[in-house]
Amino acid sequence: MNIDVLGTLNVRENGVSITPTAPKPRQVLALLALRADQVVSVASLTEELWGSTPPRSARTIMQTYVLQLRELIASARERGREPTGARRAPKAVLATLPGGYLLDSDGGASDVRDFEHLVAAGYRAMDAGDFQDAARKLRQALGLWTGPAFADVLPGEQLQMEIRRLEEIRLCALDQCIGAELRLGRHRDLLAELTLLINRHPTHEKLRSQYMLALYRSGRRGEALEAYQDLRATLVRELGLEPSAELQRIQRLILMEGADAPLGRPAAGRADRLVRSN
Structure with missing residues (x-):
């Protein structure tokens, strides 16, 4: 099956x-x-x-x-x-x-099982500092999604709960994958994807910080600062909150902009020192 x-x-x-x-x-x-x-x-x-x-x-x-x-x-x-x-x-x-x-699947294939196994393997690679392998495995996992989970099923309470769970796993895997790729210096390649993601998730601070970093490393400092201000306005307006301390730190580092600032392009094979949680 x-x-x-x-x-x-x-x-x-x-x-x-x-x-x-x-x-x-x-x-x-x-x-x-x-x-x-x-x-x-x-x-x-x-x-x-x-x-x-x-x-x-x-x-x-x-x-x-x-x-x-x-x-x-x-x-x-x-x-x-x-x-x-x-x-x-x-x-x-x-x-x-x-x-x-x-x-009984009789040992057959399941895209959910494959997805969860690949995500777990990607996280292990991240923990080991192997960002190349982490990015590869996490991209494979994300590639199994062809649309929203159960896209053509009218869900009840049980399926709605499972859909939320799967979407949260997918979103966590996505920001880990982007974090690994940023560490590999792929900031320009990620800009189009991150632009779509922050529009889809306008209050997601992790994705926003990755977008700011990708913009900055691509020589688009002003747009990186605008991205911060856009998020701040949304958070204040919709939730009455200021951006997190970590996001504010990233904004300050962008404002500093110096040769010794920890936001520059990572050297080949070196982990990015800025967004250690990415």
Whole structure:
């Protein structure tokens, strides 16, 4: 089984899609696919579909959705190229277990699992000071996203929580990746991407500091200072807050602008001394 959720939902058994078109069965499959090879409780599925007000017939309706998914699995296995004797029964692929259901991926691919493994490897490389490997692994991880998670699923409470969790992991991986690439002196290459990101996340201070650094290192000191003032105005207007002490420090260093200031381009192979947390 191959599972993709970092974009549109696409679950394939034996090379054939088993993704239903009806919204509710689609929600059920989405949650099962995200937690493939784990038991998903009936309570979690019920909350996903109906929130805190499930109908009296919720369990019967749930069983109907599971039956529909098994029919799609059976059809996929008939249409696939796997030999008949090697085919698993639909009830083995989508198993009923005490308290819930389990979607057995049978060792297949999952873009979420691949994403999380690559992110963890990228963080280990960052901790070891290998910024080249960190940037490579984190870019590979981010490249698995083809759109917002579960882009074509109408999410309930459970999926909304998972979408927020995945987006936070993605955003953290992104700022770590940019930090690694800044340490490698790729400031000009990052400017277009950072411009889009700060427009998408106008109060994200880490991304803003990276944008300021990339501008400054590209010889665009005035624009770097404007980027700080734009953020400050947004924070004061929307949240009643001043920029963090770290961001204010970066602004002061840009204002200093001297040959000995710690904002200049990093030497080859040297870690940037300014944004150590990037």
